[in-house]
Every structure is written in structure tokens, then in C-alpha cells.
Amino acid sequence: MAKAERQAAVEEITEQFRGSNAALLTEYRGLTVKQLKELRRSLGADTQYAVVKNTLTKRAANEAGIAGLDELLAGPSAIAFIKGDPVEAAKGLRDFAKANPLLVIKGGVMDGKPLSAAEVTKLADLESREVLLAKAAGAMKATMANAAALFQAPLSQFARTADALRAKVEQGGAAVSD
Secondary structure: OOHHHHHHHHHHHHHHHHHOOEEEEEEOOOOOHHHHHHHHHHHOOOEEEEEEOHHHHHHHHHHHOOOOOHHHOOOOEEEEEEOOOHHHHHHHHHHHHHHOOOOEEEEEEEOOEEEEHHHHHHHHHOOOHHHHHHHHHHHHHHHHHHHHHHHHHHHHHHHHHHHHHHHHHHHHHHHHHO
């Protein structure tokens, strides 16, 4: 590979790192081209899965200001550059790795912080962003409903007490007139 080609490749990988929310590293040794195509499709449109050269990727990561990937870049490496939801991509990689044990998740980086393979698995076990937001909204709605009920309680209790007192006065007034 000529020096100009290497520099262009480093710049392209650097831009991928800078434009991504997360990047997950895998070892793809033994996977067929058909399996790699299937993996790319399963990751979705927001994730680009690319086979990379380790030395060029190390240089690109350093230029992008990402630390902690050097020890992960050994052997045949491929990176999933994630522009969308990292949880969905991590789930896609985890599920594909279960079906195809030749794919090994090495780790990655998210928000500039390195992730181990175990942390990527934990990320894959999370629910999607939409589900977590829906749960948070439901919890907030329940809290608001509880607060509204709490503020209404003294008024409704006063109304019941006044109604009971009125009913007692009416009963007592009927007994007096007899």
C-alpha cells in the first residue's frame, strides 16, 4: 500500500471515529463473505461494519483522540462504526456472535471511553433507548398522578366529612320534629 493510500485510509477511519457515537471491535477470523454480508445487514443502516488494518486503525484512533484501543487491535479486526443507537448494534453483534461463534467481540469505545467485551455484552443486555424513555415517562406520569391524588385527598376528605355532618344534622332534625 502506497504512503498516499495509507494516509487516505487513516483519514477515512479517523472521520468514521469522529462521526460515530460508538465503535465496537470484533475479530472475524473464519467468517465467510456471505456471513459478513449477513452481519452487515443485521446491524442496520446506522452502523457501518468495516474490516480494518490494525496499524492504520491505531494511527486513526490516536488522531481522533481515542485511547484504549491499542491492546484490542491484534489479529484480524473489524469495526462496527455506530451512528445510531449503540444498544441496537451491540445486540446485533451479540446475537450474530451467538449464531456464529467465529465472531468474537473484543471491546470498543463509546463517548470516548474504552469498553471491554463484558461491557459491550452489558450494553447489549440493555433495552433500547425508546423503551427506556417510555419507562421513564411512565414513572414520571405515575409520580405526577400520585402527587395529584395527594393534593386532592384533603379536599375530598373534607367533602366527605361535610356530607356526613349534613346527613347527621338532617337525621337529627327529623328526629326532633317527630
